[in-house]
Amino acid sequence: GSTLQDAAAETGRYYGTAIAASRMNDQQYMNIANTEFNMITAENEMKMDAMQPQRGNFNWASGDRIVDWALQNGKQVRGHALAWHSQQPGWMQSMEGSSLRTAMLDHVTQVATYYRGKIHSWDVVNEAFADGSSGARRDSNLQRTGNDWIEAAFRAARAADPQAKLCYNDYNIDNWNHAKTRAVHAMVADFKSRGVPIDCVGLQAHFNSGNPVPSDYHVTIQNFADLGVDVQITELDIEGSGTSQAEQFRGVHQACMSVARCTGISVWGVRDTDSWRAQGTPLLFDGNGGKKAAYHAVLEQL
């Protein structure tokens, strides 16, 4: 294939990017997005604060702009994200206990129902585990409603959209020799053994010099896949430049391609200048829309 999406499709995989609604009038940006990618994630527009700014008052416009463009152009959509401790609307941030639990589940149900039939995979729960060596859940208002909040969210999502794949998504779960990775793995194993509906694990894959691509990345991906879930690289970006950045991108793709159930890769933005970490120039296209060394390494590896 001569584009990322065509090359990925040769092995039945997808190749995706995150899109920001605010950039959709940039012709160069949209041309690259349309040519290279066939899986679209809304960078911010389908998060809890964007979807339900006031309680019971949903704002679908920006999410729809991205979803409609994707579907009209023959692409699929990763829904991101139904339940998360971050980017909650103000009204939810101050809630707790059973009323928060009810509001969270209602949000999951309403958003998943609204987009039913349009979503390939939902990030049902995002970033629920703590960093560091504890292997514990992250403390958050959602966690404080009870340890079963994650499975409750997955059950609500399945009921609302039975066709969508339901994913757990997190960062720093790339190293197999890391407590957070093992803890997420144990949760997924537990869900599978008890019939809690979960179909996929998303590895965000935000890398930089202090957090490089692990050399045994394929081991982590395989170990998740062995639980009977698909694995997707969901928010890939790698700070750096030139050959060393290109080789790290190559390593991520080598790892995914070596595992049959690693079904797709998404980068977290189009050009370096579009990135949430723009100063780290972490993406495949430079600020002028030019293909970087990392792009060529990825295309070669797919």
Ligand code: XIL
């Ligand atoms: C980031 C967006 O890229 C930024 O525009 C926003 O200000 C903050 O969120 N993990 C996630 C993504 O799951 O939703 C985050 O996206 C990056 C880290």
